[in-house]
Amino acid sequence: MTVIRFCCFLRSQVADVIEVTESPIDTASLQRSLANPAAGGFCAFEGWVRNENEGHVVERLEYEAYEPLVVAEGEKVLAEAKQRFPYLEARCVHRVGLLDLGECAVWIGVASAHRDEAFKACRYIIDQIKVRLPIWKKEHYANGDSGWVNCERCAAHGIAD
Amino acid sequence: MKTDMKTITVRYFAMFREHAGIAEEILSLNATTAHDVFEFTRERHGSTEPNGHCKVAINDQMADWDSPVYDGDTVLLFPPVAGG
Numbered sequence: 001m002t003v004i005r006f007c008c009f010l011r012s013q014v015a016d017v018i019e020v021t022e023s024p025i026d027t028a029s030l031q032r033s034l035a036n037p038a039a040g041g042f043c044a045f046e047g048w049v050r051n052e053n054e055g056h057v058v059e060r061l062e063y064e065a066y067e068p069l070v071v072a073e074g075e076k077v078l079a080e081a082k083q084r085f086p087y088l089e090a091r092c093v094h095r096v097g098l099l100d101l102g103e104c105a106v107w108i109g110v111a112s113a114h115r116d117e118a119f120k121a122c123r124y125i126i127d128q129i130k131v132r133l134p135i136w137k138k139e140h141y142a143n144g145d146s147g148w149v150n151c152e153r154c155a156a157h158g159i160a161d
Numbered sequence: 162m163k164t165d166m167k168t169i170t171v172r173y174f175a176m177f178r179e180h181a182g183i184a185e186e187i188l189s190l191n192a193t194t195a196h197d198v199f200e201f202t203r204e205r206h207g208s209t210e211p212n213g214h215c216k217v218a219i220n221d222q223m224a225d226w227d228s229p230v231y232d233g234d235t236v237l238l239f240p241p242v243a244g245g
Contacts, residue, residue, distance in 0.1 A: 047245045064175050068221055106245050126245055135244030136175035148176040150241035
């Protein structure tokens with residue numbers, strides 16, 4: 001009985017988590033980990049490796065992250081999302097290393113009492129992750145070239161500070 | 162002329178690391194802000210990336226380009242991010 005009560009306490013205190021992993025993302029187990037009797041809705045976003053970008057045929061992607069600040073800044077993003085769209089629990093996992101076409105690069109899951117918060121929080125979290133977290137993506141093209149996404153493009157177009 | 166020589170550890174990531182050819186170096190330079198460090202390394206390694214699209218952290222805390230740097234700090238230079 002004591003054990004059960006302790007688990008229930010942990011359940012209500014569970015922190016929203018953001019992680020970086022070199023292993024394939026197990027989306028099914030992540031979804032199960034957010035199971036919550038108070039949740040009436042669950043929303044997930046998966047970012048997949050696509051075969052094309054801006055006219056280039058992409059064969060694989062390589063992600064790099066600076067984990068200490070991905071976690072620190074990611075926790076801020078989750079807290080902001082929870083304040084704006086009060087949800088029950090959220091988890092986020094981002095892959096690093098070399099990924100093949102179709103693999104899941106990022107997974108975000110949000111469980112909430114009602115669907116609106118789950119949809120909106122999920123959208124907020126992925127949008128902020130893309131612009132704020134220290135994660136970089138290198139595209140490897142079919143012609144053997146490679147390029148860091150967002151970098152050469154800015155430099156080539158001469159966008160001012 | 163006022164000099165403001167400091168010993169700063171600079172860490173490079175992604176494209177910056179490839180341009181510099183190293184992940185980290187210890188520099189003695191005349192710098193007041195994170196932007197000064199960025200400009201110094203840009204000249205040193207020939208990057209053309211405008212800092213407006215980049216981010217900077219000092220001692221593992223996200224910072225602004227006008228954040229002050231102190232002797233012994235570690236400055237992390239982040240090229241444009243592209244998660245997701």
